[in-house]
Amino acid sequence: MREIIVHELTQATQELVREFARFLPRLMVMLIVVLVGWMIAFLVKAILRSFLRLIKFDKLSEGAGASQLLSKAALPSSTELVSRFAFWTAWLGFILVGVSALGILGMQEYVTRFFVFLPRLLVALIFLFIGLLAASFFSRAALLWAVNTDMPSPRLLSSAARVLITVFTASAVFEELGLADSTMLFAFAIVMGAVMLGLAIAFGLGGQDLAKRFLEARFAPEKKEGKEREDELSPL
């Protein structure tokens, strides 16, 4: 009896040692992949940071209004944030590759999913940045146009342009990420519908004079001649 127990224990120990000996190279591979991945991710971060500084990315994101948002949220600058994001994405990718090298059942599927999702995440981030940039640019353009043409409520017009573009951007980003497709679609339709209805009511009821002036300027400019032409003076 005693001999059987010792034998079984010895066999179990030997099996464990054999399994560990088989596992050890994979663990070493994983650690090497993670370590090399860290170095590559660090390199990517450094190169990206230098490149973004070269193209004055912070200035661009300031124009897009992203810097102000980051500052309010006590986050680092856009350049730093994008660099760190690239670092963590790259390293996470390597960690997952390393973990998959361990041969754990089911892990391979998650790794594949991650790499399929990565390009979509990148595209969504690019959408977000361009959308913020466009929202900032067009809202400022609307503000300047409204001020220089003496339109009432220039800031309202500017904000409306910003909200419309931001909502459109958000819907595009969520769709790209594949998050709650139908919810976002409905939300987008509701917001757009509400904004359009609001504008229609505002323009039709509250903005009768504005509409009249706009239509007159657009289709019957001769009515303005001699009355309110730019100061009746040629600036040049």
Place this chain on the structure above:
Amino acid sequence: MAEESILTDEFLRQLIDVGEADVLVGVPTYNNAATVGHVVQTIRAGLLKYFPRERAVIVNADGGSRDETANLVRGASINDLQHSTDLNALRTLHSISAEYAGGPATGTALRTILASAELLRVSACAVVSPESTTIGPEWIERLLRPVYQGNFDFVTPLYRRHKFDGLLMRNLVYPMTRAFYGRRVREPYASEFSFSGSLASHFLAQDIWVHEVGHTGTEIALTMSAITGGFRLAQSFLGVKPHLDARSADLVAAMRQTVGALFWSLEPNFSLWSSIRDSQPVPTVGGEQEVTLEPLRVNRKRLFDMFRSGVAELEPVLKSILSPPTLAELQRIATLAEEDDFCYGDELWARTVYEFAASYHKAVISRDHIIQALAPLYRGRAFTFLVENREASGEQVEQNVENFCLTCERLKASLLELWNGKK
């Protein structure tokens, strides 16, 4: 002759038929049927009267007019003049008209005229606006003679203008051009000007044609090019400037064409303008700038209201362009009552423009938005100019403009500080 490539085949064929010429008058047109007939007839009369012994050519570069412009130019026959007057050409007087490629753009029209001048090897070339209804035959002589005699390379006009006409020119374009480049050119953005054949080649060799100023605001870019190239400048008195200029009826468009081009020119010419401390007069031919004083209905209140609303509404935009003290001062005067203490004085206005120029250089926001943001502030300055000069004589108005020019020259150092500074 690389510039031949911008000329259409039809244009080139007509120019080859002309051969060579001594003087050329270019008329850039686009839907100018209402005025172009008279202008071209007057140009012909001027050429026949003052340059009968020279081979002359009128070049009409059209942007694709949909009205009768091209027909009117072609139909303005030399015979009409000869029957009605005693004008006779002893040499050839050609008149060619063709549409340039790429759609209507003043810059392309001017480039076409320059290329024609180079191809025809002319000694002197003048450009005349098709909207200059006050033109007389003597304008052609006054523009071409100083160049044709070989005394000058670039001649800009002097006009007889109402004291409140050309406020942007008086309050920004002229003083700032003078402060930046040190030459007192009264009309740096001219619709009539002339230049020598060699200067035409110089203009064509510049890189302005690949930039926005090569399409709009080209007139002022050519003036800058003549100044920075060290060419011999002169000013020639022409006469009354037509009161309303269709090109400049829209203030923002006028600012893009002039202020935008002026600010843009600072970038490539930094080494030149940064070393200029004062200004030198430009020789004048045929008299000085004249100021008329007839009563004019001006909507001052609208100017003031638009300034006030502009300062209030554009605060976030102005914050990114102006320094805090300048913005604070603007916000302070924007709260003053109209008839009482409001004054957008020389120093504050000069400082404002310099800060805009520095922000344009640093592109703190879209450069076009920077120019647009200056328009409401200019309205405030224009209001002050109108109020201050309401009862002023022509001499007083000129003195006030001169004082502002000196202020701009004095404060120019502040732009140099801003130019390389972080803020």
